[in-house]
Amino acid sequence: MAIKLFLRLAISAGFLSAVADRFGIWSKEVSVWGDWSSFLHYTQLINPWLPETFIPTIGAVATAAEIIFAVCLIVGFKTELFAKLSGGLLLLFAFSMTLSSGIKGALDFSVFSASAGAFALSLMKEKHLELDTLIASS
Template identity: 60%
Template sequence: MKIIYIKLFIRVSIAIGFLSAVADRFGMWPKEKSAWGNWSSFIEYTKLLNPWIPENFINFTGVVATAAEIVLAIFLLIGFKTSLSGKLSGFLILIFGVAMTITTGIKAPLDYSVFSAAAAGFGLSLINEKYLEIDMLFDKKNSD
């Protein structure tokens, strides 16, 4: 299989994972399929994973995480700054996995392949070949 297809698969997989989680916290998944189902439940989970963050910053933390997931998902889907988006996705997912491990134990992040997803983000940042990426337009302008 060509590396460009693997790169596209990684980009789309991480992006869809982010967008699915965002949709869940906004109640867009059926109740029986959702992890949180609403913003309040998501914020409670954010509080659980971040006990060191003061109570009055928890909602802000949830907003920042959600905004980061939305922006990174869009960037990955369109292929904008793909290497940087991959690294940032890897770090965001790794932070999530470490927080899960510290507060709830190692089983959940392993069961949900959190560290594998983080590794995929870091791996994505190392693939230089471009395919179906808006970055290709910028590379052409710079090479002309």
């Protein structure tokens, strides 16, 4: 039970930390992007095959997905589904990083590991501190 809760919180924290960085919440000393514009520049860098006009939409959709997935995992709403979606999003991100700038960045930022963790979470059936448990018992 503790491992499942740990995975839910760790994956969520990773998503929310990245989102916070895009909005300048992290200090410049620890920030990867530091602001929305820098994040969009990085989004273009790892998606060079997309027209530049698509980048703001891709950035916004990815950011919204990360927020939604994180909140759902934290509260335990449809955990299996949102764990699978999180694994897919992280794997897509890892492949984009790998194809555009090489595998080192995806490995250094543990994106493949985070994706694997999310997929593993989706296979854990027991419920612990999950909203789904309350919904099912109603």
